Amino acid sequence: MNGAPRWTAVALRLRPPPVAIAILFAALTGGALVLVSGHDPLQAYAEIVRGSLSRDSLPDTLNWATPLVGMTLAAALPLRGGMVNLGGDGQLVIGGLIGALLPLVLPGQGALVSIVALGAAALGAGLYAMLAAWGETRHGIPMLISSLLLSYPAVGVTSYLARFPFRDVATGLPQTPMIPEAARLYTLSGPLDAGSLLIAAIAAAAIFVDRRTVVGYELRMRGKNLRFAGYGGVRLDRQAMRTMFASGAIAGVVGAILVLGSQFRFIDDALLSPSYTWSGLMAALLVGGEPAGAILSALFFSALQTGGFAMQRETSVPRVLTLVLQAIVILFLAMRQGVGRRAS
Amino acid sequence: MPEIEAVGIVKRYGGLVANDGVDLSVDRGEIHGVMGENGAGKTTLMSILFGLQTPDAGEIRIHGAPVRFHSPIDAMAAGMGMVHQSFKLFASLEVWENIVYGAEPRRGPFIDRRAARAQVAELAGRHRLAVDPDATVGELSVGVRQRVEILKALYRDARVLILDEPTAVLTPPERDALFGVLRRLAAEGRTVLLVTHKLHEAAAITDRVTVLRDGRTVAVLRTAETSARDIIRAMIGRNVNLIVEKGPAQAGAPSLAAVDLTVAGAAAKPVVDRVSLTVRAGEIVGIAGVAGNGQSELVEALVGLRPPDGGRVEICGIDVTAADVETRRAAGLAYVPEDRAAVGSALTASAADNLAMGFQRAAPLARGGLINPVAIAERARALIRRYAIRISSERAAVGKLSGGNLQKVVVARELSHDAPVLIAEQPTRGLDIGATETIHARLIAERDNGRAVLLVSAELAEILALSDRVLVMFEGRVLADLAQAEADEDSVGLLMAGRTWESA
Numbered sequence: 003m004n005g006a007p008r009w010t011a012v013a014l015r016l017r018p019p020p021v022a023i024a025i026l027f028a029a030l031t032g033g034a035l036v037l038v039s040g041h042d043p044l045q046a047y048a049e050i051v052r053g054s055l056s057r058d059s060l061p062d063t064l065n066w067a068t069p070l071v072g073m074t075l076a077a078a079l080p081l082r083g084g085m086v087n088l089g090g091d092g093q094l095v096i097g098g099l100i101g102a103l104l105p106l107v108l109p110g111q112g113a114l115v116s117i118v119a120l121g122a123a124a125l126g127a128g129l130y131a132m133l134a135a136w137g138e139t140r141h142g143i144p145m146l147i148s149s150l151l152l153s154y155p156a157v158g159v160t161s162y163l164a165r166f167p168f169r170d171v172a173t174g175l176p177q178t179p180m181i182p183e184a185a186r187l188y189t190l191s192g193p194l195d196a197g198s199l200l201i202a203a204i205a206a207a208a209i210f211v212d213r214r215t216v217v218g219y220e221l222r223m224r225g226k227n228l229r230f231a232g233y234g235g236v237r238l239d240r241q242a243m244r245t246m247f248a249s250g251a252i253a254g255v256v257g258a259i260l261v262l263g264s265q266f267r268f269i270d271d272a273l274l275s276p277s278y279t280w281s282g283l284m285a286a287l288l289v290g291g292e293p294a295g296a297i298l299s300a301l302f303f304s305a306l307q308t309g310g311f312a313m314q315r316e317t318s319v320p321r322v323l324t325l326v327l328q329a330i331v332i333l334f335l336a337m338r339q340g341v342g343r344r345a346s
Numbered sequence: 347m348p349e350i351e352a353v354g355i356v357k358r359y360g361g362l363v364a365n366d367g368v369d370l371s372v373d374r375g376e377i378h379g380v381m382g383e384n385g386a387g388k389t390t391l392m393s394i395l396f397g398l399q400t401p402d403a404g405e406i407r408i409h410g411a412p413v414r415f416h417s418p419i420d421a422m423a424a425g426m427g428m429v430h431q432s433f434k435l436f437a438s439l440e441v442w443e444n445i446v447y448g449a450e451p452r453r454g455p456f457i458d459r460r461a462a463r464a465q466v467a468e469l470a471g472r473h474r475l476a477v478d479p480d481a482t483v484g485e486l487s488v489g490v491r492q493r494v495e496i497l498k499a500l501y502r503d504a505r506v507l508i509l510d511e512p513t514a515v516l517t518p519p520e521r522d523a524l525f526g527v528l529r530r531l532a533a534e535g536r537t538v539l540l541v542t543h544k545l546h547e548a549a550a551i552t553d554r555v556t557v558l559r560d561g562r563t564v565a566v567l568r569t570a571e572t573s574a575r576d577i578i579r580a581m582i583g584r585n586v587n588l589i590v591e592k593g594p595a596q597a598g599a600p601s602l603a604a605v606d607l608t609v610a611g612a613a614a615k616p617v618v619d620r621v622s623l624t625v626r627a628g629e630i631v632g633i634a635g636v637a638g639n640g641q642s643e644l645v646e647a648l649v650g651l652r653p654p655d656g657g658r659v660e661i662c663g664i665d666v667t668a669a670d671v672e673t674r675r676a677a678g679l680a681y682v683p684e685d686r687a688a689v690g691s692a693l694t695a696s697a698a699d700n701l702a703m704g705f706q707r708a709a710p711l712a713r714g715g716l717i718n719p720v721a722i723a724e725r726a727r728a729l730i731r732r733y734a735i736r737i738s739s740e741r742a743a744v745g746k747l748s749g750g751n752l753q754k755v756v757v758a759r760e761l762s763h764d765a766p767v768l769i770a771e772q773p774t775r776g777l778d779i780g781a782t783e784t785i786h787a788r789l790i791a792e793r794d795n796g797r798a799v800l801l802v803s804a805e806l807a808e809i810l811a812l813s814d815r816v817l818v819m820f821e822g823r824v825l826a827d828l829a830q831a832e833a834d835e836d837s838v839g840l841l842m843a844g845r846t847w848e849s850a
Contacts, residue, residue, distance in 0.1 A: 235671045
């Protein structure tokens with residue numbers, strides 16, 4: 003019944019005009035750069051679009067989007083409540099290592115093992131993320147700092163474990179042994195596996211929780227005004243712990259999906275080098291943690307990054323152009339939001 | 347020729363016209379009141395006179411000559427001085443440093459401390475504004491800090507002094523002392539512009555009053571020939587009832603009780619020092635006191651936002667000393683906080699979301715952890731109607747509402763809790779007369795419906811008009827518990843300044 007107004011509200015929240023302007027502005031600036039370097043900007047853009055959205059390349063984009071959307075949600079959840087989880091890297095590798103080790107030791111093989119491994123990865127990474135919230139609520143260590151600092155030991159210890167106790171001695175590389183084929187995630191088509199579906203389900207759940215549940219309402223109100231939420235009876239400490247648990251759990255699941263679905267073992271640094279955590283944080287920051295907008299911006303970044311590879315293959319324009327475009331979009335939007343905030 | 351004039355000042359903020367052709371003319375040596383409801387444009391006009399804002403149209407004239415201020419530096423150079431509502435002082439610096447800041451006497455590249463101190467002492471002596479130049483500002487009382495602000499303006503030889511609501515933070519004796527200072531300044535040929543809400547102050551000290559309404563000058567009145575009723579009529583455009591009508595209280599059983607409640611502070615002395623109080627159903631208990639004497643901390647400890655360091659809190663007979671906010675609210679507590687914007691609402695959230703807070707977990711707004719947006723919107727529309735909140739729709743953010751309308755959102759939400767205990771903290775601060783009347787009538791109605799109301803206000807007139815009993819807080823302690831008949835401005839005013847009953 004109220005379809006029209008609700009859509010207006012959604013549209014307002016996503017701020018389409020600034021987004022469109024930002025993309026246009028980035029495209030113009032980037033095009034000028036391409037032109038100056040002696041190439042055809044239209045051709046470069048056509049290759050980006052073809053290389054990301056055509057029938058052949060769309061699966062690659064979605065495959066790239068799976069971890070990026072996941073890490074975007076991991077960042078968006080706390081942001082929605084005005085908290086920042088900078089420890090995505092640590093939570094990602096904890097989930098990845100659990101996902102790589104459990105199938106090696108668990109009796110029985112098959113879907114059940116991967117489900118247990120995913121669940122354990124979520125639990126382990128979630129509890130680790132919760133440490134940061136506990137540090138803030140009990141000991142007053144700002145979460146911004148503690149979540150980032152907790153990331154380093156997690157990365158260091160998982161790296162040590164993959165290099166020494168659990169190293170696959172057969173290969174000589176810093177990686178754990180291959181997990182049995184039966185425990186790997188079900189392949190849908192081409193590069194896509196069941197992990198993409200799982201992330202899609204988590205994304206849908208995040209939007210639903212944000213809009214339709216008491217938990218989502220209380221988190222939004224916390225993000226808008228912490229003191230208001232506390233005054234209204236929201237139990238802030240418990241809320242911080244739970245939100246960070248959920249955030250870390252999603253990051254852990256992303257790590258386990260990457261291991262169980264495409265890498266099939268824990269390879270030191272392989273989860274971190276694409277810097278999903280930071281791209282995800284950017285995508286989430288752009289929309290202030292609003293889940294639907296965060297997912298859209300993550301998909302946009304995925305398309306841009308995947309299209310960049312195609313453009314580099316087909317034209318002689320280097321892939322770094324897409325990173326320039328991404329940076330301009332982010333800067334422009336951040337500037338718009340900052341200016342808007344001061345005026346109001 | 348007038349000392350300072352503003353002619354046809356227009357100032358727009360986006361779609362809002364804050365000043366819509368304001369005229370103001372003030373003579374030399376005059377104490378001139380600027381009055382008007384909230385949003386009438388007083389603060390905007392003063393900001394323009396002091397160079398903080400530039401007008402979109404119109405001009406300012408000093409001695410008939412047009413001037414343009416691009417910043418307060420220009421304004422100060424032209425002889426303007428301003429005492430802001432919240433003081434602009436360095437708390438960690440000494441008085442003389444604050445006063446000479448920006449215009450220090452120098453000896454070569456260095457500040458000539460001895461000369462600066464001597465000048466400040468001389469200035470304070472000449473104007474009979476007693477302050478110790480070497481005291482640290484942070485350790486001074488509010489009244490003395492205000493003197494430092496005035497000296498700061500006089501040090502720059504301000505011939506026109508603007509004071510924005512200067513008495514809001516003062517005890518009655520401090521207020522009277524300030525008025526004495528202002529009269530002396532006027533007598534020596536300086537001009538004083540006094541922005542105020544309070545009629546009795548305008549009547550007591552001003553020579554003339556300019557009344558603003560909706561961004562326009564609606565009246566310029568000679569105070570001696572004007573009644574308070576005339577000023578009010580000019581301010582709001584209609585007659586009002588100055589007296590709060592209420593019958594005698596029908597007090598019942600105790601609903602809210604504190605026993606030896608103590609909150610420790612940063613210093614050795616507790617901020618709330620063994621306070622005991624009881625509020626019974628059907629009565630309004632007022633807590634009077636100059637802001638900053640422990641009232642905020644007392645209320646925070648009562649509602650559960652601050653753990654007490656000693657003592658007990660009971661709501662309807664249940665000991666809630668160790669309970670959190672949610673449990674206390676469930677036990678029967680509604681709370682209108684002091685700061686409606688920072689605590690009482692989420693400005694960027696919709697009215698519907700704001701009005702749902704505290705009701706979000708139970709039917710009809712939620713069921714099984716899921717919220718019901720239709721019920722939330724319906725409830726919001728009903729409250730907006732019942733409290734006549736001026737807002738475009740329940741989906742609009744509350745941040746753009748005027749202070750009065752935002753306060754109605756907070757009050758509407760808290761009163762709809764139907765809790766037996768209501769704590770109202772500065773419920774009408776900064777509100778215009780119309781909104782204040784509405785809220786006062788509400789509080790009386792709630793009392794008559796059998797609620798226990800604890801009213802905390804720095805506005806003595808409000809406490810005296812509404813309360814059935816008055817407690818006076820000073821430096822964390824309750825100095826007196828007076829029945830309505832014993833409480834008047836003199837008795838309570840002395841207690842607010844820390845004089846106990848016996849020594850007064």
